[in-house]
């Protein structure tokens with residue numbers, strides 16, 4: 001029972017707009033548009049936060065960090081992840097590994113996968129070998145495919161200890 005694996009899944013999507021920096025997984029991405037959001041719009045870290053909360057049975061990001069709260073306006077989403085990791089560790093859980101899919105038609109994220117994995121690993125205090133990042137286009141389909149937004153899906157494992 002004590003070594004039982006728990007899993008959590010997270011998903012997020014944000015709209016791409018002009019005059020915003022594009023930040024994914026805490027890494028600044030070179031692109032002419034960025035993600036709109038109450039916070040920094042980092043869809044990767046929001047999906048990660050929800051996956052961690054889900055695995056621990058602690059609800060969701062909107063309950064903990066409401067976007068009606070000015071405290072989280074332009075918030076650095078890395079701080080939200082660190083806060084949640086602290087709560088999870090306080091509850092006796094340790095993340096095992098993280099697998100991330102970034103759904104983006106543009107920009108091409110090939111060169112950013114490793115920096116994003118390094119950034120996420122640092123935020124959750126795990127080695128980079130425990131964090132995997134994939135980037136996929138949406139084959140031109142839907143809001144991701146027509147470049148209106150960037151989405152992210154994350155799964156994490158937690159064990160006790």
Ligand code: MG
Nearest residue numbers: 012013043046
């Ligand atoms: Mg979000």
